[in-house]
Amino acid sequence: MPLQNKIERFLSGNTPRVLDLFAGCGGISLGFHKAGFNIIGAVEVDPHAARTHALNFCRDEPEAIREIHANPRDITTLEPADLLEELGYFEPVDEVVDIIVGGPPCQAYTRVGRAKLREVAEHPDAYLQDARGNLYLRYLHYVAQLQPLALVMENVPDVLNYGGHNVAEEMCEVLDEMGYTCNYTLLNSSFYGVPQMRERMFLIAYRQELGVEVTFPAPTHWVDLPRGYHGSRQVALRNVVVDLFGEHIRYVEVPREFTPDSAPAVSAKEALGDLPAITTHLEGTLKRGTRRFNDIQPYRERPKSPYTKLMRNWPGFENNVGIGDHVIRSLPRDYKLFRRMLPGDQYPEAYQHAQEMFQEELKARREVGQRLEEGSEEYKQLYSSIVPPYDPGKFPNKWRKMEPDMPARTLMAHLGKDCYSHIHYDSEQARTISVREAARLQSFPDGFKFSGTMNPAFKQIGNAVPPLLSYAVGRTMMTTLNAVRIQDEA
Structure with a gap:
């Protein structure tokens, strides 16, 4: 019944609520915010990153509310129900969150395999028995408790070949048993308008009751990646599971070829060219020590490229005055x-x-x-x-x-x-x-x-996860979810 209530609330037109786990300063949150999702909270242990998330996503809230969101939180000790109560949600724990996003670190995962991952689905307190895999297990624990309609997990490509484990494949197996349709892929941020060649694994899952297939965003930009990126990618893909028919079981290959619609990747100069030049250090006036963000510097020129x-x-983060953290x-x-x-x-x-x-x-x-x-x-x-x-x-x-x-x-x-x-x-x-x-x-x-x-x-x-890469993923998910609404109305 709680899941059905959540689905009905979504179908009635409510903006999907997103909880960001291992949120950092909010790269995934920002992309999903731009894609039209409602960011209701975050779990992040680093005090500065937690405060950054609150400063940006609770800017219009009273200071007391913003301070609650700015609290650093340790996911290994914080239960989902307690988190939601801290954030001011008193509904049943499995009715609040529609989407979970996040990138649990993969340290010490090598000795935690399929059995341990499955154990957390059957016994939510299983993570207490083995701290070595605590972070991934906690992510699954939050999924099991909050029962989101969909989820996103982001990580480095090596998570596909981590100490003999394909972590993403194993997560998909467990999520399938928990009632989700799940796939994963590798995306490079430079193909999505980010002026940086950053390769990352993305896993997306939807509740099977929604009846949708997982899709990933098609590239909008193109660049010939240096040889090292191709080599690292091939190493990461060595452990991708292949079935008897020669097909990847849950891995999805996103096209990486140049098309007539592809824009050139955004270059470093396009991204930075309008920012003020810095030369005071060459005059011997720059001292070592703490750098604060107190002095606003005007832009050097009007923005010329679409990126600048x-x-x-x-939208929501406009700034045409100048920058204080240059x-x-x-x-x-x-x-x-x-x-x-x-x-x-x-x-x-x-x-x-x-x-x-x-x-x-x-x-x-x-x-x-x-x-x-x-x-x-x-x-x-x-x-x-x-x-x-x-x-x-x-x-x-x-x-x-x-x-x-x-x-x-x-x-x-x-x-x-x-x-x-x-x-x-x-x-x-x-x-x-x-x-x-x-x-x-x-x-x-x-x-x-x-x-x-x-x-x-x-x-x-x-x-951080590049917000524009997160936006591409979030926009694709919003399109998928909106298709469910359209089908329901038909």
């Missing part, structure tokens, strides 16, 4: 090296450039009569002031200078520690990307605010 127009005019790291040793690097250069090339710069400096000093003995303290100090200390054979991908005419490579949570993976393509600026530039590369609009200071904001952005 969207970033400034995203802040960067202080890395004085490397400014000259950043300028010397060519677009596409990685750490081995950067290291070679640095060696050349060091030899040039030695030559310049010799020409004015100054000689440094190799091995002397002064020699060592000069070397370390120019050449980074990392072994180029061990850290080939640690650095990368972005190519202006290509989407950026995948942003990582490691942005919270350093930004060498995304050195700005403009050599005149000679720096790594700013917080707002990282947000732009992830497709967060300029009106989306991040809680905390620079390092927490970088971490939140690097961990």
